[in-house]
Amino acid sequence: MAVQSMPGMQTAVLKPMSLQEAWLLRAGREAAAVPVAGGSLLRTQWENGAALPPYLLDLRGIPGLADIAADSEGVLVGSQATLAAVKRSKPIRERWPLLHEAVGTIGGPGIRNLGTLGGNAASSIGDSLPALLALEAGLLWYDGAGLAEQPLDEWLDERRTSAEPERRLLAGIRLRESRSEPQAAGGWHCWRKVGRRESFTPSLVSFAASGTMLPGQG
Ligand SMILES: Cc1cc2nc3c(=O)[nH]c(=O)nc-3n(C[C@H](O)[C@H](O)[C@H](O)COP(=O)(O)OP(=O)(O)OC[C@H]3O[C@@H](n4cnc5c(N)ncnc54)[C@H](O)[C@@H]3O)c2cc1C
Incomplete structure (x- = not known):
């Protein structure tokens, strides 16, 4: 693990080499x-006046956490991708084109x-x-003892009602083959993002839907 202090700043950057080390450093x-x-x-939060924390836990150096890996269930997108x-990513473009389109509307290339x-x-x-x-999608969380997957909708519900900040570290995002959209099999999706400007800004409203056209519905 490396610790980097930024000149003139009170914030130290902790650079763990594994999720376990990150967890221990945070404890x-x-x-x-x-x-x-x-x-x-x-x-953007700091630019808007939020205080810099005493420590930043920089997860970018953890090997494998930026991988986008296909397996028998679908694809696991590492949280640092x-x-x-x-x-x-070719598998994402071809099998989950809704996500491909959505990420293309986030910010600019930089x-x-x-x-x-x-x-x-x-x-x-x-x-x-x-x-x-x-x-x-499922979220793969690390809680110090191991990895566990949680459905995204369940986690968002928890976030809405919990006063406690999330303590776990996000390891990855699971996309399931069963929710892929092979076009040949009637897969379709719809993505709309409404913002104050056409691009490069966070949205006011985003809308997403995906499904499969059953035979005889076309
Ligand atoms: C000019 C500009 C335009 C932007 N446009 C958009 C836009 O159109 N749409 C949009 O959604 N966003 C936009 N953003 C915001 C931002 O760029 C994106 O949301 C981006 O995906 C955030 O990812 P990050 O890796 O930089 O997150 P960070 O800034 O590093 O972190 C975001 C939050 O997630 C937490 N976090 C990060 N990683 C983990 C982890 N592994 N485990 C637990 N917690 C973690 C952090 O503590 C923090 O609270 C924009 C920002 C700028 C500056």
């Missing part, structure tokens, strides 16, 4: 150690090169969330 510091992925959303990498899908989802306000909800 005892709790809310004082804020996880950071691309930092592109946190940056950038929005640009998600947009470039923001998509920096910002991650994990940071977008973990913020609980990101524009990827309606698309991930429509795809019934």
